[in-house]
Amino acid sequence: MPTAVKMVNIVKSFPGVxxxxxxxxxxxxxxxxALLGENGAGKTTLMNILFGLSQPDSxxxxxxxxxxxxxxxxxxxxxxxxxxxxxFMLIPxxxxxxxxxxxxxxxxxxxLDLETAKNKILEIGKSAGLHVNPDAKVMDLCVGExxxxxxxxxxxxxxxxxxxxxxxxxxxxxxxxxxxxxLHQLTEKGNTILFITHKLREVMAISDRVTVxxxxxxxxxxxxxxxxxxxLAKMMVGREVFLTxxxxxxxxxxxxxxxxxxxxxxxxxxHALKDVSLQVKGGEILGIAGxxxxxxxxxxxxxxxxxxxxxxxxxxxxxxxxxxxxxxxIDLGVSCIPFLxxxxxxxxxxxxxxxLILKEWHNPPITRxxxxxxxxxxxxxxxxxxxxxxxxxxxxxxxxxxxxxNQQKVVLARELSRNPNLVVACHPTxxxxxxATEYVRQQLLKERERGAAVLxxxxxxxxxMALCDRIVVLFEGQIMGEVAGEKINVDDIGLMMLGxxxxxxxxxxxxxxxxxxxxxxxxxxxxxxxxTI
Amino acid sequence: MNNIxxxxxxxxxxxTIRMASPVILAATGEVFLQRSGIINLGMESxxxxxxxxxxxxxxxxxxxxxxxxAAMLAGTITGLLYGFIVITLKANQxxxxxxxxxxxxGLTSFLARVIWGIRELPVQVDTIKPWSVPILNKIPFIGxxxxxxxxxxxxxxxxxxVATFVIFKTTWGLKVRAVGENPRAAASIxxxxxxxxxxxxxxxxxxxxxxxxxxxxxxxxxxxxxxxGGRGYFALATxxxxxxxxxxxAIGGLVFGAGNALxxxxxxxxVKIPSDLLLILPFVLAFLAVVIFHGKSSAKPAALAKPYEKxxxx
Numbered sequence: 015m016p017t018a019v020k021m022v023n024i025v026k027s028f029p030g031v032x033x034x035x036x037x038x039x040x041x042x043x044x045x046x047x048a049l050l051g052e053n054g055a056g057k058t059t060l061m062n063i064l065f066g067l068s069q070p071d072s073x074x075x076x077x078x079x080x081x082x083x084x085x086x087x088x089x090x091x092x093x094x095x096x097x098x099x100x101x102f103m104l105i106p107x108x109x110x111x112x113x114x115x116x117x118x119x120x121x122x123x124x125x126l127d128l129e130t131a132k133n134k135i136l137e138i139g140k141s142a143g144l145h146v147n148p149d150a151k152v153m154d155l156c157v158g159e160x161x162x163x164x165x166x167x168x169x170x171x172x173x174x175x176x177x178x179x180x181x182x183x184x185x186x187x188x189x190x191x192x193x194x195x196x197l198h199q200l201t202e203k204g205n206t207i208l209f210i211t212h213k214l215r216e217v218m219a220i221s222d223r224v225t226v227x228x229x230x231x232x233x234x235x236x237x238x239x240x241x242x243x244x245x246l247a248k249m250m251v252g253r254e255v256f257l258t259x260x261x262x263x264x265x266x267x268x269x270x271x272x273x274x275x276x277x278x279x280x281x282x283x284x285h286a287l288k289d290v291s292l293q294v295k296g297g298e299i300l301g302i303a304g305x306x307x308x309x310x311x312x313x314x315x316x317x318x319x320x321x322x323x324x325x326x327x328x329x330x331x332x333x334x335x336x337x338x339x340x341x342x343x344i345d346l347g348v349s350c351i352p353f354l355x356x357x358x359x360x361x362x363x364x365x366x367x368x369x370l371i372l373k374e375w376h377n378p379p380i381t382r383x384x385x386x387x388x389x390x391x392x393x394x395x396x397x398x399x400x401x402x403x404x405x406x407x408x409x410x411x412x413x414x415x416x417x418x419x420n421q422q423k424v425v426l427a428r429e430l431s432r433n434p435n436l437v438v439a440c441h442p443t444x445x446x447x448x449x450a451t452e453y454v455r456q457q458l459l460k461e462r463e464r465g466a467a468v469l470x471x472x473x474x475x476x477x478x479m480a481l482c483d484r485i486v487v488l489f490e491g492q493i494m495g496e497v498a499g500e501k502i503n504v505d506d507i508g509l510m511m512l513g514x515x516x517x518x519x520x521x522x523x524x525x526x527x528x529x530x531x532x533x534x535x536x537x538x539x540x541x542x543x544x545x546t547i
Numbered sequence: 548m549n550n551i552x553x554x555x556x557x558x559x560x561x562x563t564i565r566m567a568s569p570v571i572l573a574a575t576g577e578v579f580l581q582r583s584g585i586i587n588l589g590m591e592s593x594x595x596x597x598x599x600x601x602x603x604x605x606x607x608x609x610x611x612x613x614x615x616x617a618a619m620l621a622g623t624i625t626g627l628l629y630g631f632i633v634i635t636l637k638a639n640q641x642x643x644x645x646x647x648x649x650x651x652x653g654l655t656s657f658l659a660r661v662i663w664g665i666r667e668l669p670v671q672v673d674t675i676k677p678w679s680v681p682i683l684n685k686i687p688f689i690g691x692x693x694x695x696x697x698x699x700x701x702x703x704x705x706x707x708x709v710a711t712f713v714i715f716k717t718t719w720g721l722k723v724r725a726v727g728e729n730p731r732a733a734a735s736i737x738x739x740x741x742x743x744x745x746x747x748x749x750x751x752x753x754x755x756x757x758x759x760x761x762x763x764x765x766x767x768x769x770x771x772x773x774x775x776g777g778r779g780y781f782a783l784a785t786x787x788x789x790x791x792x793x794x795x796x797a798i799g800g801l802v803f804g805a806g807n808a809l810x811x812x813x814x815x816x817x818v819k820i821p822s823d824l825l826l827i828l829p830f831v832l833a834f835l836a837v838v839i840f841h842g843k844s845s846a847k848p849a850a851l852a853k854p855y856e857k858x859x860x861x
Contacts, residue, residue: 088737103732116725117736124717
């Protein structure tokens with residue numbers, strides 16, 4: 015087999031970090047090659063070098079056995095390399111054709127020639143099984159379709175080596191399956207695919223070979239059919255990891271959180287939550303599954319009293335809290351692990367101890383007679399740092415300088431050490447490496463065993479299925495259905511995430527309501543704009 | 548009743564076309580700039596620099612056309628400076644623009660006194676003469692209204708068409724819009740975000756100053772303190788009202804021109820309303836238009852007023 019890409023002894027350092035230490039990567043023509051590693055393992059750095067976004071300190075790159083130097087994305091494109099970024103590089107208000115031709119030389123330069131481009135797009139679509147309407151605006155497309163536009167964009171520019179950065183992170187299981195079919199078709203046509211991921215399941219499902227990176231070093235390249243998930247996890251983390259958890263039975267009686275027909279609006283005044291009713295009991299974890307942007311943020315915010323209720327009621331321990339402030343809700347024993355730990359969960363310029371007391375600062379022993387008790391604060395911080403295994407130089411270290419995993423531990427320490435009755439956990443392991451993820455999940459299970467009610471909002475189906483007692487699927491602010499215990503079927507959850515109601519699941523009527531609402535995303539863009547002008 | 552109708556004569560429409568042109572020039576440049584993702588609140592300063600340097604250039608060379616060249620140069624430099632501050636230094640655009648305006652009004656008044664001293668009547672200079680379009684200006688009624696203007700006035704309206712074509716029908720326009728919608732995506736396929744934004748900043752400065760030159764070299768033959776009279780702000784409003792479309796902005800400019808022409812004629816006719824009240828007429832019209840069209844701004848560039856930072860590549 016000829017090699018499509020060969021990167022030899024790549025070294026790349028950033029101030030204070032050696033991101034790639036002598037990494038060698040060899041990719042055969044026509045294969046799907048997975049690049050596996052935890053966050054910060056150096057996968058993205060290596061691919062940015064291949065795509066010309068940054069230059070290596072030393073090392074050589076060969077494309078189709080020719081030595082090349084790639085100094086910019088333009089060089090990379092010339093050598094037939096295309097990159098599909100994790101966050102799509104598309105312009106929502108442009109049509110598919112405009113997005114694909116943008117920056118390309120037009121046959122009628124400087125005039126646009128969208129007709130010729132459109133025909134070429136349809137041709138590529140036909141030959142590679144990538145169906146998309148060239149006249150549609152990107153903002154009206156589903157996430158899966160947008161990804162197809164990105165792939166066509168790369169092929170349109172002559173790419174036959176495609177780098178895909180975490181391509182499934184935004185997809186539902188069905189969309190992921192579709193993508194995998196497309197990828198196989200592409201490789202059959204002689205394209206080569208480099209697939210960056212940290213999900214073991216996907217590596218096993220799609221790749222021909224896997225290269226594993228850890229801490230910037232090459233651990234090894236193996237054939238997928240000669241390995242298994244546990245072995246790959248061990249290569250990735252450097253020790254044995256537990257991919258499954260033992261859940262002990264708990265005593266579930268008291269309803270801690272009770273949402274009754276809750277409606278809430280988003281920033282555009284549209285209903286982000288529509289008639290949401292659910293209950294969480296003490297000693298149970300209820301999972302909220304769904305594609306990001308289907309009302310999960312709003313759900314967490316109404317429970318925490320951060321977003322007004324439009325209709326309905328919320329009861330915490332049988333007490334209505336719809337008129338209460340966030341402070342009252344916190345004092346009822348509600349803890350929250352927020353979506354954006356750096357923006358909502360922590361004050362990055364504060365020290366560890368300051369962040370640890372953010373919720374209890376006004377209570378003794380932290381405050382006495384209106385003044386902080388510094389010694390009590392430091393003692394408490396030291397205790398929590400030890401208990402939650404936070405790696406830091408001490409209570410006075412700035413949280414902003416810590417790693418993502420350690421930052422999340424600070425949030426966990428603050429939220430869970432209060433012995434809460436209810437924990438609202440939003441994407442608690444997002445962006446964390448396997449080790450930290452394992453730790454966070456165990457902490458949530460501990461809370462469950464202690465008798466707390468846990469509401470787990472996550473887009474990672476693996477996580478929800480591993481931890482939850484029951485799962486509720488949210489689509490465009492409505493509950494599509496609920497599944498419990500041992501009867502969980504991934505395909506059913508996936509269909510509900512696409513908008514199929516549970517009662518319609520097995521009627522053979524696949525009336526998919528639509529795709530993840532682009533409208534709401536557009537709304538979020540405009541609201542952030544308001545702040546800046 | 549008879550009295551009110553008599554305000555709307557041929558002369559009224561002629562004045563509307565003429566008085567709209569500085570606003571339209573400035574707004575056309577601003578459409579480009581905002582489409583590229585930058586809001587220029589400092590247009591008022593660029594208008595007044597154009598008015599001042601136009602007169603200065605004309606005074607030094609004795610030619611109105613050289614005055615125009617000086618105005619355009621001043622606008623180019625101001626646009627470049629504004630670009631440097633908001634693109635390269637990534638300063639807050641609203642604050643920068645406001646500062647530009649304060650400096651612009653003060654600096655031009657100061658320079659006028661330093662150069663020409665304090666006089667009863669400002670220095671009078673050579674102007675850009677009207678040029679009637681042959682034959683066309685003989686068309687009854689509209690001939691005079693449309694075709695008896697200064698070349699700069701024609702240029703303003705021609706540029707509206709050119710700008711529309713460039714923005715929506717060329718690869719350049721597509722790039723400008725891409726840069727204003729999602730600069731990161733544009734950069735990912737090799738478009739130079741900074742270069743395009745600088746280009747638009749310079750274009751906007753240059754066109755706003757041309758608008759200023761219309762005030763001092765076409766409407767008048769002299770520089771008067773603060774003669775920009777809010778036209779820069781007005782152009783900003785018309786861009787938003789006009790949905791970031793050159794034609795929409797031009798219609799906004801015509802509303803301004805009509806309000807202004809009406810106001811002047813009402814004064815001349817001795818309508819018993821204080822003149823200060825009449826002076827705000829165009830702004831009231833603009834305000835009403837903003838209220839009516841509020842909240843339908845889907846054409847707004849998504850990256851407007853957000854500085855672009857190259858991605859950290861770790």
